[in-house]
Amino acid sequence: MKVVHIIEALGGGVYTYFRDLSTYFGDTEINKNTETTIIYSGNRKEIDPGKIKSEFSDGVNLTEIPMVREFSPVQDLKAVINLIKELRKINPDVVHLHSSKAGILGRIAYFFLFKKTKLFYTPHGYSFLRTDISNTTSNLYWRIEKTFQWLFGGTTIACGDTELEIAKKIGDAKLIRNGIDIDNIREHFTLHQNEKLTIGIMARITAARNPEMLNQIALQFPDFNFVWIGDGELRPLITAPNIRITGWILDRKTVLQELNNIDIYMQISLWEGLPIAVLEAMAMQKPVIATNIIGNKDAVVHDKTGFLFTDISELERFFEILKDPKTRASFGENALLRCHDLFDKNKNFRQLLALYQE
Numbered sequence: 001m002k003v004v005h006i007i008e009a010l011g012g013g014v015y016t017y018f019r020d021l022s023t024y025f026g027d028t029e030i031n032k033n034t035e036t037t038i039i040y041s042g043n044r045k046e047i048d049p050g051k052i053k054s055e056f057s058d059g060v061n062l063t064e065i066p067m068v069r070e071f072s073p074v075q076d077l078k079a080v081i082n083l084i085k086e087l088r089k090i091n092p093d094v095v096h097l098h099s100s101k102a103g104i105l106g107r108i109a110y111f112f113l114f115k116k117t118k119l120f121y122t123p124h125g126y127s128f129l130r131t132d133i134s135n136t137t138s139n140l141y142w143r144i145e146k147t148f149q150w151l152f153g154g155t156t157i158a159c160g161d162t163e164l165e166i167a168k169k170i171g172d173a174k175l176i177r178n179g180i181d182i183d184n185i186r187e188h189f190t191l192h193q194n195e196k197l198t199i200g201i202m203a204r205i206t207a208a209r210n211p212e213m214l215n216q217i218a219l220q221f222p223d224f225n226f227v228w229i230g231d232g233e234l235r236p237l238i239t240a241p242n243i244r245i246t247g248w249i250l251d252r253k254t255v256l257q258e259l260n261n262i263d264i265y266m267q268i269s270l271w272e273g274l275p276i277a278v279l280e281a282m283a284m285q286k287p288v289i290a291t292n293i294i295g296n297k298d299a300v301v302h303d304k305t306g307f308l309f310t311d312i313s314e315l316e317r318f319f320e321i322l323k324d325p326k327t328r329a330s331f332g333e334n335a336l337l338r339c340h341d342l343f344d345k346n347k348n349f350r351q352l353l354a355l356y357q358e
Contacts, residue, residue, distance in 0.1 A: 002035045003356055004090055006083065006106040007098040008067040010040040010052075012204055013178075013276030014099065014124060019055055020181050024349040026059025034353065036060040037090055039083065041067035051250060069101055076105060083109035094356045096120040096157075100127040104144065107152040118356065119154030125273030126166060129294065132207040132270070146170055157355070160274030160298040176352050177298075178274040179345030182336075185283040188256035193263075197323060198225040199289075200262030202255070202277040203269075205232030205245075210268045210291075217268075217312060218243045221319065229258045259284055264322055265306075267296055274298055283339045285332030287322055289315070299343075305335040 003025070010018060018038060025036040042052060042064055056062060063086055067079045087095070087109055095117055097106035103121050110119055128141035149156070149171040156173040158164035167173035203209040211234050218226045218240035226243040238245060249255050259265075265281035265288045272295025278288055279299060288306035290296035300306045307318040322328050 001033060001094065001356065002037070002090060002092040003094040003096065004037045004039060004087065004092040005096045005098060006039045006102045006109075008041045008069065008101040008105070009099045009124075010042060016180070016276045016280075017124075017178060018098075020179070020345045021349065022056040022060045023181070024345065025353075026057025028059065030353070031059045034356070037063060037092070039063045039065055039086060041065060041079075055252075067101060067105060079105050080108050084112045087113055091115075092117060094118045094120065096122070096356075098122050099124045100141070100145075104148060107148050107154070111152060119152065120157050120355075121154055122157045122159055123163060123167070123273060124159055125271060125295065126163070129166075129271040130208070157352070160295055162294040162298050163273055166294075174355065176348055176355065177342055178276060178279065179343050179348035180276060180279045180283060180339065181345050182283050182339055182343075185256060185280055188253065188260055189284055190260060192261055193325065194225070194261070196223065196225045197264070197319070198227060198262045199264045199266050200227040200229060200259065200281075201266050201268070202229040202259060202281070203232075203267075204230050205234045205238070207234065208270055208272075210270050211235075211237045213268045213312070214238065214266070215240050215243065217266075217315065220312065221315075224319070227258065227262060229255060256280075256284075259286070262286060263328060264289060264319075267291065267300075269293060269296060272296055279339060279343045282332075282335035282343075285329070285336050287328050287331035287335065289318055289322075299338075301334070301338065305331055305338055 007018060022038065025034060038060055053062060065079060065082045068075050083105060095110050097103045100123060128138045156167040156171060158167045158173055158175050159178045164173055164175040201214060205211050215238050222242055228243060228245045231248045235245060246258060259281060265286040267275055267278050267288060267290040269291055272293060274295045281288055282305060288300050290300050290308055292308035292310050297308055300308055302308045309315060
């Protein structure tokens with residue numbers, strides 16, 4: 001069986017997802033019967049193109065085809081033509097598209113295969129859920145998703161429970177949650193205690209990750225330290241003196257050390273699919289405080305593994321509770337157990353392989 005994955009946005013949590021996917025499907029026993037190809041666009045600033053081939057398993061095939069996030073008639077047409085050529089060369093049995101842009105370009109290329117091939121699509125956070133776009137644009141994105149599903153068919157594989165509920169309104173859908181390499185993350189876990197309560201976030205500094213809110217929170221709680229693990233174009237919005245920005249860290253070990261060194265993980269996204277960073281923090285036994293939105297609420301169990309909030313005014317009570325090291329440890333243990341139950345990549349990739357083989 002030949003399986004092709006197509007992804008435009010190979011950055012952030014999606015990069016981690018695909019690196020882990022390559023490890024699983026590149027395993028000698030798996031690739032005896034399943035040949036996996038990942039077609040990707042390596043144009044994200046936080047990714048070192050040279051490291052992709054060194055960090056991804058040798059057991060999968062990697063093909064780079066330039067794609068851009070925004071609508072661009074000329075570049076999109078070039079991408080579709082290159083995708084058609086590559087898919088015809090591979091002649092896959094399964095095509096799995098990831099994220100909105102690849103969902104569009106990949107479906108068009110898939111159509112020109114002119115053969116019966118299984119088609120799957122994972123949104124990793126629907127584009128029409130973005131809050132940095134107008135209602136008109138959001139409605140347009142919804143209609144595009146609905147129309148492309150009607151025209152080309154296929155099955156949506158939701159990465160989280162709430163994404164599944166939305167996907168079912170558009171067409172055929174199944175749930176296979178995002179998973180993480182828990183054992184690898186646990187290798188970097190050590191007991192750690194800061195003099196000052198330290199709250200961290202791990203993400204690209206973009207509108208989706210809401211840097212203005214973190215800045216507001218940090219100013220409101222000057223006695224706490226805050227760390228933003230990452231960088232991005234909206235970095236100038238972060239001005240609070242008690243926020244440290246690490247900048248881009250391309251070394252995985254260093255990233256996980258930074259994550260280990262915080263006391264509380266905070267995810268203040270405006271929209272999500274099912275955030276890998278939250279799952280990794282949970283595997284590090286960090287209590288998570290997160291905005292009560294799609295994705296976050298599928299990972300965090302309120303008052304058990306962390307807290308969900310809708311307004312900054314709620315945070316004072318949550319921080320007060322989590323000042324206690326024993327409470328943080330208890331929440332962290334619950335978070336790790338939840339990861340083992342629902343977000344283990346090996347369990348979830350086995351489900352994915354079984355779906356391909358149906």
